[in-house]
Amino acid sequence: MRKRRIIRSLEKLCLENVAMHMKRLWVKVYSRYAKLARNRDHDAITGPFSMLAGSLLQELLEIMRERKFLTPSILHILLLPQLKSLNLNYCSSYVGNTLAHTITVRCKNLSSLALRYCYRIHADALIELVKALPCLTKLNLSSTQCNTQVLSTIRTFCLKIEGLDIDKCRKLSSESLLHLVYDPVAGSYGCQSLQRLRAEGLTPTTDFQSSLLLLVFVLLALPKLKYFFHDLVPQAICLIYDQEFHGARMPAGFPSLEEVARYRTSTHPNEESGRFTLPLRKINFIPLSLLPKIGAVCPHLLEISMILRDIWNLDQHVLPWHGLTHLSLGTDQRMDLKELLPVTANIGTQLKFLKLNGFIFKDEFTLHTLLSHCPNLLTCVLFLPSPESNGHQSQPQNEARARNLCLPPLQFPELVNFCLESHEFVTPLPSLYKLVLGNILESVFKYSPCLEILHLFCLPCSLDEAFQKALKPPSTALQCLQELELARAQISIRTIDLLIFSENQLRLLSLEKCFHISRVDYNELLRRVRKENLEVIIMRE
Template sequence: MPKRKAVQPLQRLCLENIAKNMQLFWAKDYTDNYLDEYQFRYIMGPFSELAGSLVQELLQLMGERRCLTRAVLHLLVVPQLKELSLSACPKLVSKAITQIITVRCKNLSSLDLQGCSRIPTDALVDLMEGLPGLTKLDLSETQCNTQVLSAVGSCCQQLRELDISLCKRLSPASLLHLAYDPTAGSLCCPALQVLCVDGLCPTAHSQDLFWVLAFLLLALPSLKSLENEFLTDALCLIHKQKFKSAPITPGFPSLEELARGRMSACADEKSPRLTLPLKEIIEVSEEAVPMVCAVCPHLAKASVNLEDGRRGLSQTFLSWHHLTHLTLDGSEMRGLRALREILPVMAHIGGQLQSLALDGFSADDELSFHTLLGHCPNLRKLSASLFYSARPRHGEPLKGDASLPPHKFPQLCDFSLLLSDLHDALLSRQAVTLRASLVSLLKHSPALETVHLSCLPFSLDEVFEAVLQPRGAALRHLCDLSLSQCKVSSKAAHLLLSSDNRLRSLHLYRCPEIHRRDYDKLLRRVGKESLELQIQWD
């Protein structure tokens, strides 16, 4: 059964007690006597000797409870901090708080200022210049501008992760200063691996952002992930190598220079082509996949938007030998693409995939989903949003359970299945086969921790009975179960509560067979047995 409530560790109880009494006791004297009178370089007090990791945990705890104040930040921003996240209290973070961080927190390696829009740009520049040891930085939704990025590029040479999404003061040209210092005449941020620039778009009637993104890709030698919706356009420009028309700002190296430098640095590689070390890319159009494959042969994670065309995908995907995480999105297509069309692709690369997400596919061929599962035995995460027509293909509807060869998924931890346009498909061949596939997957995935099922057209009572009885290893590690708009009764819920698992969260959204009295009975059982389980229902 789900875990019983356990006594929290003493360390956690102490931190919760401090958080509870922070305003009335720990911060009272400072608030009453010093908060608005002085700005102290250091504060000798109860938290100045506390381990940095405990201060980080206390800040996180108080942020989650929304009880951080200006006085608390003054007391908890201490020199021993190595990580600091203020995204839970962006309205409190002013120029004064930023100056305190700049002076005190010289050991910071990770700083999260997401949404802290009250910090003026000059304070952000001072902060970047004062924290050269940063390896992870989040400036999304701040007043970050060209000067701030210039300071980041010049001073934060150890930076590995940077998020500057949704910064309204940034222009495409601002990004050039992140990768190159025109004053020193040198490239910057050699260690940067992850860069998020969501929300930045090309200026009116111009493709300047495409060229700037190409500049970043060529100038940042360690870049593994660049998140921007126009990344594919930049990769296509690099593939075509038509650099002469690039409108790069004077004082910065041309794309031709950067490309030559990249080619000379990779002279030992066998491939004569210009390639990039990108490991991740999102929202690649199906048409651009061949060019992206050529420029980024080492991709491990890719999201592809399928189009109305019916070109085969097999040959294109074969060159991605390192691909482990794949998303295929057909939701924007005018007509659904049949799931059986990607089976040849899965036959070739399914064995190397650890994560697979499918959206907007038709699974009217009743064996296509089960066949696909057989091609992907090493999955850790599987998410599928499928459409079924609910029309039997031949003769009378098939009754009972389909007999299917079982597939084993020893590493599968996260499974999600959403069905659409089903109507009443209880007796359809597709539904019977799908039910058998679901039972097989749940029964032969011993590592499952998270299961989300939505709009399934058959009784899940029968599914869980088949999976859990007789007792075995099935669902023993299950922590999170969501059953949205599914045909499931309280009988299945009680069966789960009696089974051997680690269930902490059970969501029963809009399940028509579960009523208020069933929900109340489940809550009473959870309370009576002191289970560490949250049940949500509406």
């Protein structure tokens, strides 16, 4: 039988109690402090939490944020000097210039600050905020009023910055990025410790080629940049490979690309034959035609994603990346999954993350073979059309093969997250496909001892047999399972009972549009869970 509800630690219970009574009790206590010190600076009043350790204060703030309890008054109480990390993402309704000023005055020791969607903070207030936080290593200003002057301030005052998110800042363009990495007044390069930069969704420039050249400047000027998220990164890398810098015009006050290239060479004297290499670890949406050049410039890539329209020599292109661990491939051309087998045969054992989207599989055994190449996955995400959408019909010889088939089990000793979704909800599934898919699911359930997250959406076959076989006593399957999401699943209440009341760590169960489970059975299940005092959230809609 599963464990009952976990008894929270005294520390956690105290923090949750404080959160529940913050508005009714602690705001009043704070107001009393304010009245007693009416002649003092309002921002100097710390209230009853000034002695709380920074880690506990951060946890209390996170509880308040998750439960949507935060208000300007509450934030004013909890914004204290001992905070090292502050997450105000999605708090745009009450985070404005006044609270930004309070952070500026009180929270000078912050190393991480997240203000995503806090659009009410004006650019001038962001500038003052950044000036007051020299210890920042991570800063999220996505979807804010961040402008070019804010980036210049970050370059000048945040000398330790390692991660910056400026996605969807409409007051920024690609040209603004130059002010992040170079000071035209001092004639010096900045943000030399920056390792992660998100700059997608900025205001586009009218000149595509100029945008590419600006990104080349950024890539060459930041020696430690490992993650750069921008739509044009693959094309900019190819310009670096070609070294077509002559005559490239930069805005007034900035060095030419040839000068930046010489700066790069001076900081990387060991680069072979004048070829530049970048420390990038991840690139998204790489066109297949650009792979050879990207491979030459970025030999240390760990993660790539591609939209494929053909797979010509793909396995040979990815072979040089001996460290590649994350592979995401999609197609809008209904390509056959079988064409990926040479790729997984070559690099499958090194993959930790695999995502496939839109591939059909005409041969019933292709998916099983492909997964057998990838035993060391931590995450596997498969969005596949139903085999029926190929026009493939069940044949008598296939029925006979299905009756006699015995596939070896797949084993995933490190798998933590598995998602399988069929694009088209089609039933019934041909017998041979059904058997192969059932074997794959049973293997995932039985031979993935670390599995925590399982998502199965719109699969055109019953899930009962695979689950019941895996959980048949004395099974140890799914003991680490924490989250199970089923959508349009053909599954019975008997199997759900087996999952709920088996030995596992299940905390969340979603049964969206599982029409084989009646409302009566669902309500009875909820009643039994409450009676047994199990810590699991069950949702149907």
